Amino acid sequence: MAHILSTCGHSSVSMPRLDLDKRRVIMPDGIVIQLQPMECSLYRLFLNHPEGIKAINMASHREELAIIYTKETRYENQELQRVVVETICDNRTKTAFYVYVSRIKKRFVAAIGVRKANKYIIHRNNAGLYRISECSTQ
Numbered sequence: 001m002a003h004i005l006s007t008c009g010h011s012s013v014s015m016p017r018l019d020l021d022k023r024r025v026i027m028p029d030g031i032v033i034q035l036q037p038m039e040c041s042l043y044r045l046f047l048n049h050p051e052g053i054k055a056i057n058m059a060s061h062r063e064e065l066a067i068i069y070t071k072e073t074r075y076e077n078q079e080l081q082r083v084v085v086e087t088i089c090d091n092r093t094k095t096a097f098y099v100y101v102s103r104i105k106k107r108f109v110a111a112i113g114v115r116k117a118n119k120y121i122i123h124r125n126n127a128g129l130y131r132i133s134e135c136s137t138q
Contacts, residue, residue: 022034023035023036023037023039023040023072024040025040025043025108025120027111027112027120031111031112032111033107033108033111033112034107035104035107036103037069037072037073037074038069038072038073038084038088038100039100039103039104039107040072041065041068041069041072041073042065042088042100042101042104042122043104043122043132044068045061045064045065045068046122046130046131046132047132048064049061049131050131050132051129051131052125052127052129052130052131053129053130053131054128054129054130055094055097055098055124055128055130056091056094056128058088058089058091058094058097059089059090059091061089062085062086062089065085065088065089066081066082066085069081069084069085088100101122101130104121104122105117105121105122108120108121109121118133119133119134120132120133120134121133
């Protein structure tokens with residue numbers, strides 16, 4: 001079973017642990033949040049980039065997201081995997097990106113409440129960067 005304890009560059013921050021075999025986030029207090037394959041892939045991408053990512057720049061992270069998604073998905077069809085990743089990274093419309101970020105937020109809020117979830121969900125800051133608050137480098 002693959003576990004990652006993510007500190008996002010801050011040794012004092014208690015970040016969730018991803019159980020990559022079961023596509024779930026295990027919170028520091030033991031609460032488990034189950035994610036769908038693309039939700040887990042996108043969350044992991046943001047854990048990998050504490051500096052944040054602009055929605056318009058998702059295309060530059062296409063390959064990394066594809067590698068993560070290939071490990072998470074149940075789809076064996078590589079063309080279908082490619083299409084799903086392309087939809088998230090499409091610079092013409094960010095609808096799929098926004099939908100997945102929103103779904104992740106809803107799962108966290110449902111499991112741990114708004115106040116607590118705000119530290120762990122993907123937010124957009126004033127500079128247009130999407131990042132996990134506790135991973136902020138500023």
